[in-house]
Amino acid sequence: MGRRQAAALVLAGEGKAEAARAELHGFHHRLCQVRVLDPACGSGNFLYVTLEHMKRLEGEVLDLLDQLGDGQGRLETKA
Numbered sequence: 001m002g003r004r005q006a007a008a009l010v011l012a013g014e015g016k017a018e019a020a021r022a023e024l025h026g027f028h029h030r031l032c033q034v035r036v037l038d039p040a041c042g043s044g045n046f047l048y049v050t051l052e053h054m055k056r057l058e059g060e061v062l063d064l065l066d067q068l069g070d071g072q073g074r075l076e077t078k079a
Helices: 002-013 017-032 045-067
Strands: none
Touching (some): 017 045
16 A cells, blocks of 8 residues: 555645545555455465455555545444
């Protein structure tokens, strides 16, 4: 996400928060479209580790969107 994150931060620094959010939403959409195949067709550990890393990356994207004022990225629960 490094290049997209940097682009979003530059846009946000220039006062273009909407463009920064659009950049991150585009990356998030692309991330959600990724398909992963287990090259070894083995125990599934490769898939598990890949999913864990992708979910962590998604969390970073959603956190950055939240910092840019886009609360729509996460479901909020009320106690």
